[in-house]
Amino acid sequence: MTDPRQRPPALWSWLLARVLPEGEGPRLAHELETLYAARLARYGSAKALAWYRRQVVAFTLAATSRSLVAAPRQARAAVGDLLLAARSLSRAPFLGVTALATLAIGIGASALVFSLVDGVLLRALPYPDADRLVAVWDHVTRGELGVIREEARSLDAVRGYLDVDLGVNLERDGGAQRLATSLVEPGLFDMLGASPLVGRLFLPEEAAPGRTEVTILGEGLWRARFGADPEIVGRTIVLDGRAHEVVGVLPVEWTFPRPTDQLWLPLGWDPTQVGPFWGAGGVRAVARLSSGAKPASAQEELRALSPTLSRRNPLWSPSPDYRRQAGVVPLRDALTGDVRGALGLLLAAVAVMLLAACANVAGLLITRAVDRQPLVALRAALGAGRARLARESLAEGALLGVVGAAGGAILARAGLAVLRPTLLARIPRASEISVDGRVLALAAVMGVVTGLVAAAAPTVRGLRGDPGSILREGGRGAGRGRRRAVLTRILVTGQIAAAVVLVASTALLARSLAAIGRTDPGFSTEGVLTAEVTFPSTADPSAATGTYAGILERVGALPGVTGAALAGSIPFGRRNESYATYVDEADLDPNALPMIDSDRVSPAYFATLGIPLLEGRVFGSDDRAGGERVAIVDEIMARTYWPDQSPIGGRIRYPWVGAPWFQIVGVVGSVADDRLGEERRPRWYVPLDQNPAGEVVLVVSTEGVPTALAPAVRAAVAEVDPGLPLSRVSPYGRLIGASEARTLLTTRLLAGFAVVALLLGCLGVYGVAAQAVRERTREIGVRMALGAGSNTIASDVLIDGLRLAVPGALAGLAGALAAKRVLEGMLTGVRALDPLVLAGVPLLVGIVAVAALWLPARRAARVDPVEVMRRS
Amino acid sequence: MVTSLREAIGMGRDTLGELEHQTLLAALRLGDGAYTAPIVTELEERTGRAHTLAAVYIVLRRLEDKGLVRSSLEDTPGGRDRRYFGVTPAGLERLREARLAYENLWAGLDVLGERRS
Numbered sequence: 001m002t003d004p005r006q007r008p009p010a011l012w013s014w015l016l017a018r019v020l021p022e023g024e025g026p027r028l029a030h031e032l033e034t035l036y037a038a039r040l041a042r043y044g045s046a047k048a049l050a051w052y053r054r055q056v057v058a059f060t061l062a063a064t065s066r067s068l069v070a071a072p073r074q075a076r077a078a079v080g081d082l083l084l085a086a087r088s089l090s091r092a093p094f095l096g097v098t099a100l101a102t103l104a105i106g107i108g109a110s111a112l113v114f115s116l117v118d119g120v121l122l123r124a125l126p127y128p129d130a131d132r133l134v135a136v137w138d139h140v141t142r143g144e145l146g147v148i149r150e151e152a153r154s155l156d157a158v159r160g161y162l163d164v165d166l167g168v169n170l171e172r173d174g175g176a177q178r179l180a181t182s183l184v185e186p187g188l189f190d191m192l193g194a195s196p197l198v199g200r201l202f203l204p205e206e207a208a209p210g211r212t213e214v215t216i217l218g219e220g221l222w223r224a225r226f227g228a229d230p231e232i233v234g235r236t237i238v239l240d241g242r243a244h245e246v247v248g249v250l251p252v253e254w255t256f257p258r259p260t261d262q263l264w265l266p267l268g269w270d271p272t273q274v275g276p277f278w279g280a281g282g283v284r285a286v287a288r289l290s291s292g293a294k295p296a297s298a299q300e301e302l303r304a305l306s307p308t309l310s311r312r313n314p315l316w317s318p319s320p321d322y323r324r325q326a327g328v329v330p331l332r333d334a335l336t337g338d339v340r341g342a343l344g345l346l347l348a349a350v351a352v353m354l355l356a357a358c359a360n361v362a363g364l365l366i367t368r369a370v371d372r373q374p375l376v377a378l379r380a381a382l383g384a385g386r387a388r389l390a391r392e393s394l395a396e397g398a399l400l401g402v403v404g405a406a407g408g409a410i411l412a413r414a415g416l417a418v419l420r421p422t423l424l425a426r427i428p429r430a431s432e433i434s435v436d437g438r439v440l441a442l443a444a445v446m447g448v449v450t451g452l453v454a455a456a457a458p459t460v461r462g463l464r465g466d467p468g469s470i471l472r473e474g475g476r477g478a479g480r481g482r483r484r485a486v487l488t489r490i491l492v493t494g495q496i497a498a499a500v501v502l503v504a505s506t507a508l509l510a511r512s513l514a515a516i517g518r519t520d521p522g523f524s525t526e527g528v529l530t531a532e533v534t535f536p537s538t539a540d541p542s543a544a545t546g547t548y549a550g551i552l553e554r555v556g557a558l559p560g561v562t563g564a565a566l567a568g569s570i571p572f573g574r575r576n577e578s579y580a581t582y583v584d585e586a587d588l589d590p591n592a593l594p595m596i597d598s599d600r601v602s603p604a605y606f607a608t609l610g611i612p613l614l615e616g617r618v619f620g621s622d623d624r625a626g627g628e629r630v631a632i633v634d635e636i637m638a639r640t641y642w643p644d645q646s647p648i649g650g651r652i653r654y655p656w657v658g659a660p661w662f663q664i665v666g667v668v669g670s671v672a673d674d675r676l677g678e679e680r681r682p683r684w685y686v687p688l689d690q691n692p693a694g695e696v697v698l699v700v701s702t703e704g705v706p707t708a709l710a711p712a713v714r715a716a717v718a719e720v721d722p723g724l725p726l727s728r729v730s731p732y733g734r735l736i737g738a739s740e741a742r743t744l745l746t747t748r749l750l751a752g753f754a755v756v757a758l759l760l761g762c763l764g765v766y767g768v769a770a771q772a773v774r775e776r777t778r779e780i781g782v783r784m785a786l787g788a789g790s791n792t793i794a795s796d797v798l799i800d801g802l803r804l805a806v807p808g809a810l811a812g813l814a815g816a817l818a819a820k821r822v823l824e825g826m827l828t829g830v831r832a833l834d835p836l837v838l839a840g841v842p843l844l845v846g847i848v849a850v851a852a853l854w855l856p857a858r859r860a861a862r863v864d865p866v867e868v869m870r871r872s
Numbered sequence: 873m874v875t876s877l878r879e880a881i882g883m884g885r886d887t888l889g890e891l892e893h894q895t896l897l898a899a900l901r902l903g904d905g906a907y908t909a910p911i912v913t914e915l916e917e918r919t920g921r922a923h924t925l926a927a928v929y930i931v932l933r934r935l936e937d938k939g940l941v942r943s944s945l946e947d948t949p950g951g952r953d954r955r956y957f958g959v960t961p962a963g964l965e966r967l968r969e970a971r972l973a974y975e976n977l978w979a980g981l982d983v984l985g986e987r988r989s
Contacts, residue, residue, distance in 0.1 A: 024929075027955055031909035032925055038913075051922075058924035 006037040008052045016056045019063040028059075081395035089396060095368055096400075098763075099361045103404025103450060105756055106357030108411030110350040111435065111443040113749075115416060116423075117343050119433030125332050126432065128193040129288060134295050135334030136285040136302070142269055143278040144309050145285055151308060154293035154301050159188035160267060160285045161257050167534045167695055168263065169725055170225070171238045178534050178725040179221065179239075180260045183267040189216075191288060192256060197222075199233035199248030206247075207266040215244040216264045219252040239263075255431055257284075259424065278313050286331060299328040335428045341825050342746040348822060349502055349753045352815075354450065356498040356760045359491040361400065362454040363764055366488055367771055369393065369458030393459040394452060401451020405443045409435065412443065422745060457487055488771075492764035493808040496845060499761040500812020502754035504841040505819055508830060509747040511837065515677075515829030516740055521571065522671035522680070524610035525732035527562075529706035530570065531698045531713060532728045544692045545625060550720040552602060555700055558712050563608035563701040568600035568693035571673045572735040574728075575695075580655040581684075583641045593655060596637065597673065597681055600688040606632075606668055608701045616648045616666035623687040630687065631662035634670040637682035652684060662686055675739055677828030699732070706731040743826060758845070761808070762852040769801045769856035780860055781868025790861035797857040798850065805849035809842040816841070888970050892940075894919060895931050896967055899941060900959050907954045908932065932957055940966055 007013070013029070020028050032055055039048035089096040124130045136148065136158060149158040161184040169176040186202035194201060197219060206214050217232070226232050236243045250264070271277050289298060369376075376389060413435045423430040533551070535544055548566050556564040569575050577600075580593040603619040605611075614635055623630050631652050638647045651661040670680045688696070698717070702709050710729045717726050737744075773780070780793055820833065888896070898914040899906040908929050916922045935941045940963035945953045959967075 021929075024955070027953065028908065028925065028929065030952060031907070031954075035909050035912065035925070055925050058926035062926045062930060 006040055007033060008036045009049065012052060012056050016059060019056070019060045021063070021066070078395075081391055082399050084392060085395040085399045088392075089399065092368060095364050099364050099400050099454075100404050100407060102357045102360050102364075102760065102763075103400060103447065104407030104411055106350075106354040107405050107408030107443050107446050107450065108415065109408075109753060109756070110354050110446060111408055111412035111439050112415045112419075113343070113346045113350045114442055115412060115433055115435050115439045117347055118438060120336050120339060120429045121332075121343060123432065125335070125429075127191075127331075130332070131330070132289045133192075133331040134287050134289060134298065134328050135331050136287050136328055140283055140285065141278050141313070142283055143271070143313060145283055146269065146271075147309055147312050148285075148302065148305065151305055152287075152298070152301055154290055154298040155287040156290040157187065157191050158285055158287040159185045159191055160283045161185060161188055162267060163257055163284045166265070167532070167727070168239045168265070169241075169534055169723070170263075171241070171723070172225075176723050176725045177225075178532075178727040179262045180258070181263045181265060182257050182261045183265050184257070185267045185269075188286060189250075189256075189264075191286065194250055194254055194256075196248035197251050198230060199246070201248060202264075202266045207268045209268055209270045213239075213242060213244045214247045214266060215239065216248045216250055217246055218250055218254070218262045218264075221262045222249045239265075253431070259431065287328075295328045295330055302328060339428065339742070341822070342742065345505070345822050345826070346746065346749055346753075348819070349505065349750055352498045352501055353753045353757050353760075354446065356495045356757045358450045358454050359495050359498075360760045360764055361397075361450070362457050363488045363491050363767055365397065365455055365458045366491075367767065390459050394455050397451040397453075397455020397459075398448055399451070400454070401447035401449070402444070403447075404451065405447025408447065409440050409443045412439065488764075488768055489804055492761070492768050492804045493811065495757070495761040495764045496805050496808025496849070497811035497815055499754070499757040500809050500841055500845050501815040501819055502750065502757045503845065504812070504816035504837055505823055506747060506750045506754045507837045507841055508823055508827060508834060509743065509750060511834060512677075512827040512830045513740060513743060513747060516743075517676075519672070519676040519829065521676060521736065522611065522669055523571070524701075525736060527702045527704065527706055528609065528732040529700045529702065529709050529713065530573070530728070530730055530732050530735060531700075531710075531717075531726045532574075533566075533696050533698055533717060533724055533726060535694045535696075535724065544694075545689045547721055547724070548602060548688060548692075548696070551698065551717055552604070554716040554719055555698065555713055556604075558700075558709065558716060560702045560704050560709065561700055562703060563604055565605035565608040565699050566602040566688055566696045567605055567699065568688060568691070568696055570599070570697045570699065571671045572732075572739055573697055576673060582653045582655065584651040584653075584661070594682075597683045599683065599685050600691045600693055601685050602688045605685075605699070608699055609671075611671060612669040614667045614669060615646060616664075618666055618668070619685075619687045624689040625692075627690070629660050629662045629690055630665045632666040632668055632685040633664055634668050634683045634685075636670045636680055637684055638667050640682050675828075676736065698726075746826070758848060761845070762848055765801055765804055765849050766852040766856065768804060769797055769853050770859070772800065773797060773856045773860045777863055778868055780863045781865040784863060785865040785869065793863070794857040794861040797860045798853050801849060801853040801856075802846070805846055809845050812845070813838065813842060888966060889931075891923065891927065891931050892935055893967070893970060895928060896935065896940065896959055896963055899932075899957050900964075900967070904956070904958075906957050908957075911957070935963070939963075 013033075016029060016032070017025060032052070036048055036052050039051050043051075125133065127133060134155075136145075136155070140148070140160075142160070145158065145160050148155070152158070161182060163182075166181040166183055167178055168181045170179050184202070186204045186207050189201045196216070199216075202214065202216065205211060215237070217226070222228055222232060229235075232246050232249060235246050237246060238244070244265075255261075267283075269277070287298075289295070380386070380389065416433065416435055420430070420433070423433065535547070552564050552566065555561060569577050576597055578595045578597050581596040581598070582593065583596075601619070603621060603623070606613060606618050615638075616632070618632065619630065633641075633647050633650075633652070641647070642650060647664050647667060650664045652664060653659045653661045668685070670683065672678070672680055673683070698713070700706070700709060700713060714726050714729070717724055784790070784793065816838075817833070894915055895911060898911045898918065901918075902910055902914055908925060911932070912923060912925055912928050915928065932941060932943070936943055936957070940960060941957045942960050943955050943957045946956055947953050
């Protein structure tokens with residue numbers, strides 16, 4: 001056999017094998033390969049490939065004509081109808097191209113959104129027994145998870161993981177690289193059916209304290225840092241200064257718990273560490289339902305377990321209310337829950353848009369059917385069967401639909417390619433989205449159905465007319481125009497309504513985004529740069545405080561820097577710390593401790609972010625390890641737990657046994673967290689120096705552009721300790737922007753659909769008016785000859801057009817009101833019945849409609865009565 | 873009933889088409905080595921026109937139906953078989969007629985500026 005490199009491409013060869021004449025296939029294929037190899041040697045691969053493709057196309061055409069000759073009469077007739085339709089459409093290129101473009105855009109957008117819905121919501125998760133996998137609560141403690149595992153009968157496997165990026169430092173020559181890391185309990189990946197490229201998954205005993213430390217690498221890291229070394233298993237790498245044995249490599253497609261993970265460590269359980277074991281939440285769990293169990297029954301069982309959990313937990317006992325907030329939900333819903341609303345909205349939007357596109361094409365076909373009515377009538381008079389005429393007319397619709405669907409599929413693919421990078425960061429399961437067979441099949445069905453529906457109206461109309469009267473009218477009759485007008489007018493009104501619905505929804509979302517953008521987060525982000533600094537987890541906390549001071553001193557001395565501070569977590573950052581908290585002065589049920597957010601911050605934190613001090617003092621340099629333990633609460637916490645009195649002097653502490661009390665020394669302003677639009681929660685602060693954190697965020701305020709400062713900050717941190725990597729260096733504004741990124745993306749997509757719908761409505765209005773002017777040229781001429789001014793004529797055209805636009809806008813408003821229920825969940829700071837939107841959008845659509853009417857109106861005004869009279 | 877345009881306007885159904893004519897000649901030139909691929913190459917090299925294998929193959933089968941070529945399957949040293957085409961006496965006769973017809977038509981013409989007898 002020939003060298004494989006000299007063989008033609010497999011796809012084309014595969015196609016060729018389908019179309020070669022029976023019995024001669026292998027022989028001819030071999031001859032083509034020989035010729036291909038000769039061409040390759042002589043003319044190079046581009047020309048040889050082009051030649052080979054031409055050969056395949058020629059055999060395909062030959063096979064098609066062969067099978068047509070052999071096909072049953074009906075099939076031949078159908079192909080004949082399609083060819084006829086193609087020819088007749090090619091004689092009306094403007095109509096053909098407009099209709100195809102309209103359908104392609106409508107179908108393309110629908111297919112694109114459907115591919116998102118399919119990939120994210122409909123398709124089963126790519127895990128074995130995916131329909132039995134459930135997410136158990138949100139953020140249980142490690143100890144509680146152990147109890148659930150022991151007691152719950154309806155769950156036959158419960159495995160936990162930490163849904164925070166742990167971030168470990170991988171040592172490399174002269175520096176350290178920060179790696180996105182998740183902690184997962186052994187058995188979790190087995191339950192989800194992970195299959196490592198090399199090596200194995202974690203073993204149960206590997207999570208026990210004191211064992212050899214092990215890690216699993218992601219394929220990306222393995223390739224980038226270890227040259228895809230197949231012998232990696234068993235090798236030792238240094239993470240956070242400690243040796244870890246590599247036990248396996250997971251393929252790049254593995255995206256659990258988070259798509260960004262580069263490395264996984266086993267999640268250990270150390271019951272002797274009572275504080276973290278029972279006190280720190282944040283553990284999430286995946287479980288498999290035992291056979292016969294349903295999520296609801298499992299939830300019942302877990303609720304019944306609640307008293308046991310409270311009894312077993314030595315630290316705190318949440319109230320039954322707290323337990324009732326969470327439950328057992330199918331894993332798919334847990335992973336994708338919060339995008340449902342947005343995807344549903346987009347799906348509804350494209351459906352509306354597709355309807356508008358369908359109406360547009362129907363309008364075009366009706367116009368054309370009317371123009372051709374004399375011809376059709378003539379053929380009917382000559383004896384052409386009605387079935388035959390109807391078939392031809394429907395064939396046009398089907399052909400437009402099929403070709404439009406093909407165009408739509410190409411558009412959807414291109415659109416997805418453009419969107420994919422954005423989607424990956426914004427929505428769960430984005431890597432599973434593709435324009436695949438299901439989506440293409442749906443596009444094809446949508447195309448044919450849309451085409452047939454669009455062609456149905458003109459077909460029915462074409463069959464109804466009486467050939468004799470049509471021929472007598474001689475193609476000039478006013479009656480025809482009027483009859484046609486009723487139907488097209490309804491369609492155009494519908495298009496306007498669709499445009500109003502979409503534009504109004506977009507406007508509401510945009511206003512909501514703007515309102516969110518105006519919301520004061522409670523601190524200043526202007527000119528503030530943030531960066532994460534990760535200390536090796538082995539580092540001595542008391543040594544860390546020295547490093548903190550070094551970093552703050554060096555960064556603070558950089559030119560242009562007006563303030564520098566460190567914090568264990570910041571609002572809109574990746575992590576937040578939240579603990580069940582004892583608040584002594586407040587009358588709290590010891591069994592219902594509140595979970596309260598808390599941040600560890602350096603003294604300059606409040607000044608750097610411009611958080612106002614309302615009472616007492618901020619932290620000072622004396623609030624260091626060994627000093628009196630102090631805390632600051634924000635105004636919401638003060639109001640909630642010390643109503644009508646000052647919290648200064650009050651006490652507060654973490655839940656674990658032996659945790660010290662903190663003395664409240666100050667009250668500061670409240671800040672937003674996570675989402676700008678959400679209600680602010682209570683929050684308290686402790687000095688970072690008294691509570692060192694392994695991962696800190698550096699916030700630096702500057703008079704200039706924050707990003708310009710990044711290299712200098714990096715250098716300053718490296719001066720303090722070259723082994724400390726700086727990651728996620730970003731202006732603070734961008735962190736906040738990212739929290740609204742998904743709404744922004746939804747709004748942009750919706751805006752695109754709205755613009756298309758508006759254009760379609762515009763085209764529709766224009767089409768109707770232009771057609772009316774063309775048909776009534778004679779009438780207009782007569783009126784002008786009788787003394788009507790051109791302004792009167794033009795305004796008649798305008799008013800006639802607005803008779804379409806106004807009812808359409810009203811219907812659209814009704815539709816927008818109906819859509820408000822879908823939208824409400826996504827709106828912040830704007831009512832779904834926003835008066836500005838309700839008034840503004842119809843006005844905008846009206847203006848657009850007038851713009852669309854301008855050309856026909858001008859044409860009507862320029863009719864020359866003399867010319868008209870001479871012609872008739 | 874008239875079944876084709878060619879018949880309707882009185883072209884005998886056994887007139888040689890141009891590609892049929894050229895394919896027969898190419899097969900003749902190749903002699904024993906005439907199977908589809910070399911015929912395509914021969915046509916391309918001699919006439920400068922690249923026909924697709926599909927076109928030439930269809931022409932060969934049509935010529936076979938008309939009895940102007942005959943084909944046979946033969947094993948090659950490589951172990952796979954090939955369909956070789958040979959021009960039949962009827963095919964040779966048809967080529968001769970065609971050549972004679974062309975020569976008669978060309979006789980005495982010098983429109984192309986070259987001497988022909």
